[in-house]
Every structure is written in structure tokens, then in C-alpha cells.
Amino acid sequence: MTELVDRWAGAEWRAEAQAWIGVVLDSYGLKQNGPTEQPPFKFWSTQLVVPTDHGKLWFKENNPGQFSEALVVSTMAELVPEHVVMPLAVEPERGWMLSPDHGATLATLKSTDYSLWSRVVSDFADLQLQLIPHEEKLFQAGLFTLDPASAANRVENQLKMHAMMPADHPIHLGPEAIASITAELPEISAAADALASVGIPLTLEHNDLHHNNAFIPGTSTEPLKFFDFADSFRAHPLSSMMVPLNVMMEEWRAPANDPRIRRVMNAYLEHWTQYAPIGELRLMLEPAMCFARLNRYASWMRLLQQADERNLRRYGPRMLDKLRNLLTPLGVF
DSSP, rough: OOOHHHHHSSSSHHHHHHHHHHHHHHHTTBOOSOOOOOOOOTEEEEEEEEEEEEEEEEEEEGGGGGTHHHHHHHHHHHOOOOBOOOOOOEEEEEEEEEEOOOOGGGGGGGOOHHHHHHHHHHHHHHHHHHGGGGGGHHHHHHBBOOOOGHHHHHHHHHHHHHHHHHHTTTTTOOHHHHHHHHHHHHHHHHHHHHHHHHHHEEEESSSSSOOGBBBBSSTTTTTTOBBBOOOOEEEEEGGGGGHHHHHHHHHHTOOOHHHHHHHHHHHHHHHTTTSOOHHHHHHHHHHHHHHHHHHHHHHHHHHHTTOOOOHHHHHHHHHHHHHHHHOOOOOOO
């Protein structure tokens, strides 16, 4: 198979995508009024910018491991339209999606005010809560479930796969690493039990939630609209806080227990107090981070199945780091 990056850079793929875009524009009575542009891309997805007489549109094709995003986003836009942009059209068989432009993202504000992050996590909690009753619709759209209850078994099975890889393979794990992670399986099960004891249902876990995946709203009271759900799973909702934590720590050069970060985490947890007091919810953040790392691992795994040798060697170690650090404490509270 032609490598993804070569295919996406080729004239044949570009012509196929442009033809589909043309059909969609015709169906809406839109006219393209400028050349289609392709921003720089990685092996996990590519985009095309399409200027029209009614504004800019964005075309996206994912790595085959994440084709489901198109249909998942379309379904979510029907269920929570205030929080997700409705695509003009999707082609699930090829992971294609054409969406209207909604302007700049919150990251472009370059704000260091913790209240911006509080807004991001609060609005995303609202999205998660609204999607809890819609498990079947999201499953039919292709959203996979990663239940913490089965995580220890999944890790054990994945370790067997990594151990069987040739010693020089980018995702091979040697006996010492296998033994170290295997020894953590009881703690992984205990973390799952702790989360289950609180009773928060599984729902959409963004798995890459940050301020560059949320649009600047039109007004101060308008709900935030989120995008880039390619890494998403149906999983424990609190796991969605790992990426915001890491981004805040990096941008602010602050530890996880920085007072601003604590305020952001409290703003998120307050949305879940129907299940447990906030003090108990704070204790659940650490076990949730174990499964957040496992969710990131699972996302990399489905991407790397389609990767060329260069990208496999570049990103394979990053994926394995998630397994090696499943139980690394963050120390938020």
C-alpha cells in the first residue's frame, strides 16, 4: 500500500477529494471561489482548505485507524449541537468530512488566565454529561469503548503482543519492561475499582482536549464548540483531564498542584457532584490518569498500524511510554 503521506501528497488523491468536495458544494448551491490549499500534515490526518462564496470550509481525511471520527462527529452534532460543529457532509468509508469554518481557537488568545481553562473543562463536562444516555447511537457511529474494568486484561494482552515483536522492532518490549508493567496489573485493577465505586458512567472521552480544539465563541455566554475527536473513545470521563493538565503545566511552567490548576480541576469536578462529593471526586483524578494514559496508548496503536517505518520508529517509543508510566502520580491534590 502506498504510504499515507505520499498518497495524500499525490495528484490522484487530491483529484478524488476535490471531486467529492465539488459534489457537496453543488448539493448546497455553493461556489468555490479560490484554489484549494493543503496545510502541512502528519501521517494521522490531512486537511484541505476550501474557499467558497459562503466562507471557508475544511475537508479532513483521517488515518484509516481513525476513520470513525467523521460519523462520530456527525452523530454528536445531532445530539449536542451547541457543543459540536455539524459537518456539511461525511463519507464514512473513507473517513472524509467537510465542515464550515468557525474561526479562531481559544489557544490563539494566548491567555494565561486560568478562567479560560475553567471554561474549556466546564463546557466539555456539559458535553460529556449530555452524551451519557446515548451510548448506543455513539457505538453505531463507531465510537469504541475502553472500559477501565477490563483494562488490566487489555494491558496483559498487549504486553504479550509487544513481547512477541522482534527485538529490533520499534514497539518491542523486553523481559524487564514486561515484568515491571505486569507487576502493576493489580494496581490497575484497584484503580478501576476505585473509579467504579463512585458510579460515574462512561461517556465520550476526548483524549486530546485542549484550548486549540475549542473555537472562540461568538459571545461570552455562548457554549464552546469542540472539534478534533479522532482520538476519542467512550471511556471514563475524568480521564479527559490528563491533556488539559499537561498543557497547563507546560504553558505555565507550573507543577500539577499549582493553585490555578487546582481551580480548573475543581471547576470540572463540580459538574460531577451528583455522583459524589467533590472531595471524593478529587481523589478519583489520580486513578483516572492511569486510564487516560491507556487511552492515549490505544489511540497511538490504531494509528501506528497504518504507519510507515519512519513514523513507526518516531512515534512507537512515545506510545510505549504510556504503558511504562500508567501509574505515575501527578499530584494535583
